[in-house]
Amino acid sequence: MLSHKFFHEQAHIEKRHELKRQILLIVLSLLAFLIYRYFCHKQEYEADRLAAKKCGKSAALESLEFLRMQEKKTSFLANLFSLHPKAGKRIARFTQN
Numbered sequence: 001m002l003s004h005k006f007f008h009e010q011a012h013i014e015k016r017h018e019l020k021r022q023i024l025l026i027v028l029s030l031l032a033f034l035i036y037r038y039f040c041h042k043q044e045y046e047a048d049r050l051a052a053k054k055c056g057k058s059a060a061l062e063s064l065e066f067l068r069m070q071e072k073k074t075s076f077l078a079n080l081f082s083l084h085p086k087a088g089k090r091i092a093r094f095t096q097n
Helices: 002-014 017-055 057-071 076-080 087-096
Strands: none
Touching: 002 017, 017 057, 017 087, 057 087
């Protein structure tokens, strides 16, 4: 019984199962985050449109322009992992509709 358990665990080590599991976990986590980020961005565009209906298009554009100026101070990684789309994209999407 003990020999089977020992060789079983040794087989995990030889086949690098733990490393493969860690890589799979990272890939799946990244994929889940990208899907989550997509839906968050979609909701931000929707919120922009609904807010513009309540406060007016010019006030909404002014607010988004202010955000664009603030974004120049944020790092690439902060923007990459942000759940809000860049203000430039929000303005472009907003003015298309």
